Amino acid sequence: MTTGPTMIDLFAGCGGMTRGFVAEGFIPVQAVEWDLAAAATYAANFGEDHMFWGDIAEWPTSSIPEVDLVIGGPPCQGFSNLGSKDVNDPRNKLWKEYLRVVAAARPKVFVLENVQRFMKSSEFQLLLDEADHGVISDYSLTYGVLLAADYGVAQRRPRAIVIGSRVGEIPLPAPTHAKVGTGGLRQWETVRSRIEGMIERPGTTDLPQSRTEFFGQVLPGVFKSSALHFGRQPRELSLARYDHVPPGGGRFDVPDDLLPRCWRDKKSGTTDVMGRMRWDAPSLTIRTEFFKPEKGQYLHPQWELDPARRLNRVITHHEAARLQDFPDDFLWCGTKIEIAKQIGNAVPVGLAAAIARHLEPYLRAGLR
Incomplete structure (x- = not known):
């Protein structure tokens, strides 16, 4: 029986990112979310058995399975334009828990998403340092800001995306849509x-x-x-x-x-x-x-x-x-x-699906 790539969703929320990846054939084997209502929504759609409801810092490293892909967006209030912009906000440190899981799960690829301001934060620079000589030094990083509307979502929502790969460098997905649909690109989707x-x-x-x-x-x-x-x-x-x-x-x-x-x-x-x-x-x-x-x-x-x-x-x-x-x-x-x-906190399902479609051939080649 043919199965798709396995994945872990961290800071999963209600499962918007998971929903996009599942639509493209990925199989969630573990998720982590501390908010009860969000974790319950995830469980209602994808199953309760693989959801760790609680603080990610309390998820034992020994319980982390090896998977093909890790996805997730650490809470971003400390980076957000609407937040305190406090560099010492403890929520800004949760990306380190993300890296702890990556180190244990040994995925071929990981995807970290966050608000646009993350790219200008001191925490992002520390992430680059970890890729240079730290726990993810065997991963090639690609990063940038993607606009959801450029990938078929009817919403002008920018998200910072970091792709880490140890199956060869993976570029960011190319837009499929544009404000004016020309040159093979479709026109932006609309509220209508x-x-x-x-x-x-x-x-x-x-x-x-x-x-x-x-x-x-x-x-x-x-x-x-x-x-x-x-x-x-x-x-x-x-x-x-x-x-x-x-x-x-x-x-x-x-x-x-x-x-x-x-x-x-x-x-x-x-x-x-x-x-x-x-x-x-x-x-x-x-x-x-x-x-x-x-x-x-x-x-x-x-x-x-x-x-x-x-x-x-x-x-x-x-x-x-x-x-x-x-x-x-x-x-x-x-x-x-x-x-x-x-x-409001979810990654648009269509954007997640676009990233999943882009990653799938790289993962498939890496799994041979």
Whole structure:
């Protein structure tokens, strides 16, 4: 029986990266995630038996299996533009646990992903030092920033990607899409391609009353993706603000008398706040609080001159999941806020699949 390459997913979250690799024939044999709701979502989709729920530092080296591939994205809050940018943030050190696993699992290839700022951090320089004369000195490294939209995802989301290989140097995958599709490249996917035709006005604001058990713990779930298509109940003031924002617009389209003082006094920056998506362009980055319009460009793209044809609401969790390329048969566990965090923290499934397709022939050659 032919089987695909085996892999470990570290800091796996809900399994967005795993889902992309599984779609390309990879076989997950181990995953690690400390957040219960995210680990439960992973388990609901890929199995509980190979998920280590807990602190990666407590995963014994003796329990780490040898595999063909290690993937994962150590938490990035200390590097993120939205985080503290604290070089001493303890979460920045978790990439060292990633390397501990690589040293024990001895994969042919590893893929480390992170936020764009990781490339300019002192931690990234230490990673390069480890490749020069440390625990991964027998790996060739290739690294850069990939834009998810360039690989068929309907989202302009940049991610730092490091590929380590001991089966010969592996370049970063070449883009398959571009803003203007020329020279053999397809045009960027759009918000329309992911969420057009979904119910415009969801009939509920709640998840179903359902409970499940994973790892001996009871939590909300398991929910089908369709259950994530719920709305919110914004105040009249909020609805009035939304009504002034056209596609591609933001807080500067809202009249001063409707703005909070903090926005009235800030005449520049944060241009995507209270923003509305465009139907025929990719979305901006789907973050963990996409359900709050004050956090970014998360208003539904439908807005016409006829006020009756405007959808003055944020995107739903299901729409956000589609923009992250999660398939509709994906299952979810957790509260509304926990699921939003899982969606926003995930590597877009389509980007993960593109990386997997690119790596597969190199791994296949290395496994001969």
